[in-house]
Amino acid sequence: MDLGLKDKVAIITGTGSQIGFGKAIALALAKEGCDIMGVDVDGEGAEQTAAEVRSLGRKAIGLKVDITNRAEVDAAVKKALAEFKKIDILVNNAGMDPGWVPFIEMDLDNLRKAMDVNLYGGMNMVQAIAPHMISRKYGKIVNFSGGQGGPNTTSYSTSKGAVDSWSEVLAKELVPLGVIVNTFLPPPAKTKLGADHLPPNFADRVSKMMPLGRLCTPAEVGSMIAYMVSDTNSYMVGQYIKL
Numbered sequence: 001m002d003l004g005l006k007d008k009v010a011i012i013t014g015t016g017s018q019i020g021f022g023k024a025i026a027l028a029l030a031k032e033g034c035d036i037m038g039v040d041v042d043g044e045g046a047e048q049t050a051a052e053v054r055s056l057g058r059k060a061i062g063l064k065v066d067i068t069n070r071a072e073v074d075a076a077v078k079k080a081l082a083e084f085k086k087i088d089i090l091v092n093n094a095g096m097d098p099g100w101v102p103f104i105e106m107d108l109d110n111l112r113k114a115m116d117v118n119l120y121g122g123m124n125m126v127q128a129i130a131p132h133m134i135s136r137k138y139g140k141i142v143n144f145s146g147g148q149g150g151p152n153t154t155s156y157s158t159s160k161g162a163v164d165s166w167s168e169v170l171a172k173e174l175v176p177l178g179v180i181v182n183t184f185l186p187p188p189a190k191t192k193l194g195a196d197h198l199p200p201n202f203a204d205r206v207s208k209m210m211p212l213g214r215l216c217t218p219a220e221v222g223s224m225i226a227y228m229v230s231d232t233n234s235y236m237v238g239q240y241i242k243l
């Protein structure tokens with residue numbers, strides 16, 4: 001199936017991790033013919049991903065950007081428009097988990113860190129890019145949710161719950177202006193996220209609970225996002241897609 005993504009331009013956040021979803025999304029979209037700007041606090045990683053995209057024959061920029069910093073976000077968007085002349089797709093993938101702690105012992109700074117990146121970072125990206133999309137009456141945005149409700153995960157859970165609510169509202173506000181917003185909850189995968197504090201056998205235990213008896217690969221998320229942001233996927237608006 002031709003997804004119709006040839007010559008579209010995508011900005012993807014969180015492409016620095018070499019084992020994360022952001023890089024896999026960049027490669028999946030590039031294989032479908034997109035040009036890519038990947039942004040990450042890990043500038044070297046973002047550039048490494050961009051180099052792999054270029055080796056697939058598409059244009060790519062990898063940039064060190066902290067999405068919690070609106071001035072850095074604005075500068076990145078300006079650069080993307082100067083280079084590519086348009087932005088068709090935004091994948092708000094960057095995220096962090098500040099660590100698991102029982103709520104009654106939790107310092108509120110733990111929650112602030114998660115809100116800053118997972119919610120306000122994504123909001124910065126949308127506020128910087130949506131006006132351009134609205135001016136063209138075209139745009140596809142996917143916001144990344146995350147697993148919620150486990151004990152000791154107040155910060156991550158709350159920040160991702162907030163993303164879900166915001167994304168639902170955003171979809172209704174932007175659809176009359178020509179911009180399509182959906183939310184995506186990836187299944188558990190072995191990425192950098194949480195690797196510093198998850199129990200050693202966590203991945204094995206979770207694998208056994210998955211319907212296919214294994215974790216998903218970042219490439220499987222890449223394919224799903226390529227479909228979600230394509231024009232082939234022409235009737236999905238404001239949906240919460242959970243793999």
Ligand SMILES: NC(=O)c1ccc[n+]([C@@H]2O[C@H](COP(=O)([O-])OP(=O)(O)OC[C@H]3O[C@@H](n4cnc5c(N)ncnc54)[C@H](O)[C@@H]3O)[C@@H](O)[C@H]2O)c1
Nearest residue numbers: 014016017020021040041066067094095188189191192193
């Ligand atoms: N891995 C999982 O099991 C899982 C499950 C559900 C949801 N998610 C979500 O998937 C998304 C991608 O995470 P991942 O699993 O690929 O993890 P990852 O840690 O491998 O990648 C996340 C990337 O986001 C970047 N980032 C963090 N803070 C940033 C900031 N302020 N500005 C710019 N970039 C920043 C990191 O540097 C990193 O490269 C996240 O939103 C995460 O919450 C992951």
